[in-house]
Amino acid sequence: MxxxxxxxxxxxxxxxxxxxxxxxxxxxxxxxxxxxxxxxxxxxxxxxxxxxxxxxxxxxxxxDGTTDLQRAIADRATEAITTALLPIWEPQGSALQMISVAVDAHTGWLADNGDLYRYLTRHSQIGRTGGQDAIVDVKTIIARQLTQVFAFYLAVFGLDTRIADVLAFGVVGLVDSSAANWLESPKGITRPQLAELLTRWIWHILDDSLRTAGVEVDPNLPLPPPPRFEPPG
Incomplete structure (x- = not known):
């Protein structure tokens, strides 16, 4: 027995x-x-x-082959980006401060990890869930997080929260595409200059949405902090 x-x-x-x-x-x-x-x-x-x-x-x-290795690299990169973008998970201060800190974190990570970003973009469709590539995965994570932040402030100002995801995905698309293009062709624009441009553009997008609904916000005055949103684990 x-x-x-x-x-x-x-x-x-x-x-x-x-x-x-x-x-x-x-x-x-x-x-x-x-x-x-x-x-x-x-x-x-x-x-x-x-x-x-x-x-x-x-x-x-x-x-289990090259695809499994590439997927593991992509997963680790996603973890690193999520950590680098901590200001998005814990926004605080004025509107301009929140935007500036988040943009600085994003462009800073990209500038420091340009080859890793290029690796991820060149090895798209690397066996991740639903066939999504790592860059799309990260952008979606960030946009969903921003959706929660925007929805909170829209509710604070008594506005329609249904536009939160449109704003969030639009802002993330602007930052990612602009920063990715800058990475390949900076044309003499420094990273701080890029971050300053993106910060200003994002604020104008948000300010226009608020003013259209009859709300004016001083971008330099502190805003009430939103609830703490946990980053994806």
């Missing part, structure tokens, strides 16, 4: 292997980020393996 202690032992070994595999996956993704920073967005699997100090075949003991 089979010993009852065999199953717990097997479960323990399986749990240890799963934990070790996950740890190694994260280490390989760390190496991939270093390889992307060194070799650019066209980094090869061999270069990632070299950065990890292993043979290429070792990678595929922990990833």
């Amino acid at each position: 089979e010993s009852s202690s065999a199953h717990p032992g097997s479960d323990g070994r399986a749990a240890r292997w799963a934990g070790q595999r996950e740890r190694r996956r994260r280490e390989f993704v760390d190496a991939a980020l270093l390889a992307i920073a060194e070799h650019g967005p066209e980094v090869t699997t061999e270069q990632i393996a070299d950065a990890a100090g292993v043979a290429r075949v070792q990678l595929y003991k922990h990833f």
Whole structure:
């Protein structure tokens, strides 16, 4: 008769292997980020393996092919962007301060991680849920967060909250497309100058929406802070 202690032992070994595999996956993704920073967005699997100090075949003991590795890199990038954009999850101050801090965080991350951003855009449709690529995923996360923030302030001013998502997705599209184009062709515009331009444009969009509804807001006066919205986990 089979010993009852065999199953717990097997479960323990399986749990240890799963934990070790996950740890190694994260280490390989760390190496991939270093390889992307060194070799650019066209980094090869061999270069990632070299950065990890292993043979290429070792990678595929922990990833189910290239697509799985790319997806893991995209997931890590999403985590990093979410952390960098903490001001969006915890807005405070005046309208201009909120906009300026959020735009500065976004453009700052992009400027510091240009090759990673290019890697994500060049490896779109990398097996993420519903076929969405990582950049679309991140933009959607940010836009949904801003929708909550805009809806809160529209309600404070007694306005129709149904336009919150239109405003949010429009603003995110403006920032992302403008910043991505600047990344490839800055034409002498510095990052602080870009951030200043985007901040001003965003405020004009929001100000127009408020004034159309008969509300005037001083962009330099503090606004009541919204409830704390948890970033996606």
